[in-house]
Amino acid sequence: MTSGWSLYITLFTLAFMIGACWLVWWQRKGSPGGVGFGESMGHDFDGIQELNNPLPRWWLGTFLGSILFAAAYLVLYPGLGAYQGLLGWSSRGQYDGEMKDVEAKYGPLYDRYAGMAIPALLAEEQALRIGERVFANNCARCHGADARGGVGFPDLTDDDWLFGGEPDVIKATIAAGRIGVMPPFAPAIGGEAGIPAVVAYVRSLSGQSGDAQLIEQGKAKFQAVCFACHGVDGKGNKVLGAPNLTDDIWLFGGKPDDIAFGLRNGRTAQMPAHADLLDARKVHLVAAYVYSLSHAPTEEAGRAGGKPPRAEADDEHEKDRDSQ
Numbered sequence: 001m002t003s004g005w006s007l008y009i010t011l012f013t014l015a016f017m018i019g020a021c022w023l024v025w026w027q028r029k030g031s032p033g034g035v036g037f038g039e040s041m042g043h044d045f046d047g048i049q050e051l052n053n054p055l056p057r058w059w060l061g062t063f064l065g066s067i068l069f070a071a072a073y074l075v076l077y078p079g080l081g082a083y084q085g086l087l088g089w090s091s092r093g094q095y096d097g098e099m100k101d102v103e104a105k106y107g108p109l110y111d112r113y114a115g116m117a118i119p120a121l122l123a124e125e126q127a128l129r130i131g132e133r134v135f136a137n138n139c140a141r142c143h144g145a146d147a148r149g150g151v152g153f154p155d156l157t158d159d160d161w162l163f164g165g166e167p168d169v170i171k172a173t174i175a176a177g178r179i180g181v182m183p184p185f186a187p188a189i190g191g192e193a194g195i196p197a198v199v200a201y202v203r204s205l206s207g208q209s210g211d212a213q214l215i216e217q218g219k220a221k222f223q224a225v226c227f228a229c230h231g232v233d234g235k236g237n238k239v240l241g242a243p244n245l246t247d248d249i250w251l252f253g254g255k256p257d258d259i260a261f262g263l264r265n266g267r268t269a270q271m272p273a274h275a276d277l278l279d280a281r282k283v284h285l286v287a288a289y290v291y292s293l294s295h296a297p298t299e300e301a302g303r304a305g306g307k308p309p310r311a312e313a314d315d316e317h318e319k320d321r322d323s324q
């Protein structure tokens, strides 16, 4: 706050308080117009007179009390411009203090989990619960509360990965973010005329039927242009985040129109970096949670009391998808 503003606020606040005190003092002997307490104000309605009665004592007491309270508050706490108050309280200080308390309470737990490898954390119910909470607060708005994603937002439960599903890769994705970029490729495959063939071939990669001749034409174009990122076999490239096109799991949709749209306009999706938003130990825990969504605890970890495998839920989901 500049000193000009500080002075302005200070004077304004003090003027109000002094004004309030003056008002009480000014009215102490009845109306300033000269009408004493108990006398008529000169208003008469059907024989009912308005008298100049003093303020009830309890009301006056409350009023004076609140002025005193304000004065004491302004001496102890920040309120008068840039003045910090005798107690030295600040909202940031309070926040830091609360964070310190939390750190004292949970820090050792976080430290212990941070020292454990992610596969081992699958057996730690509590670690996964913390990770789940971090996910709900930071990731669910894009990936969905159930982590199954949506168009342009990958499903994190299916063990199909754009960038890789190894624990360290998941952590790197969360901390540093990712950007997948596919430029518009229609011009490189013969423009509009070339699109149907390439679409048919891409769909054939995951077993959808189509016109054999069209698929053959599309294949030639794919091998000339698309292989550079998606691979000769169409299985993708995790370094680039180029999706596997053979597994019938689609980030942007697998209908002919969806694929054609991507060829005309390109596709870009971004996973924001979270290193500056989340404590490194929380990144570790949320990575463990994400990993747990597609990995059952190992045999030994399972015996130590881990989460049940999610196989059933996944079957359900596949059914949903097929029926869409």
Ligand code: HEC
Residues within 6 Å of the ligand: 134, 135, 138, 139, 140, 141, 142, 143, 152, 153, 154, 156, 160, 161, 162, 163, 164, 165, 170, 173, 174, 178, 179, 180, 181, 241, 268, 269, 270, 271, 272, 274, 286, 287, 290
């Ligand atoms: C603003 C939206 C947004 C938020 C918030 C977000 N993500 Fe993502 N995330 C994405 C998008 C979009 C992608 C896909 C990027 C691409 O295709 O290039 C992605 C990709 C990922 C991947 C890679 C998946 C793969 O198949 O390789 C992981 C893992 C991931 N996110 C985890 C998380 C976690 C954990 C959080 C919370 C800490 C989070 N995301 C928060 C949008 C988001």
Ligand code: HEC
Residues within 6 Å of the ligand: 162, 179, 180, 181, 182, 183, 185, 189, 198, 202, 222, 225, 226, 227, 228, 229, 230, 240, 241, 242, 243, 245, 249, 250, 251, 252, 253, 254, 259, 262, 263, 267, 268, 269, 270
């Ligand atoms: C420069 C590398 C690159 C080239 C070349 C490339 N792509 Fe892609 N493609 C990508 C990336 C990266 C993505 C994912 C974009 C994202 O996640 O934001 C993608 C996404 C796609 C998708 C969406 C997949 C899904 O799961 O929804 C399709 C379909 C696709 N590409 C087809 C093609 C075809 C056909 C060609 C050739 C004409 C091609 N791509 C050429 C990098 C490339």
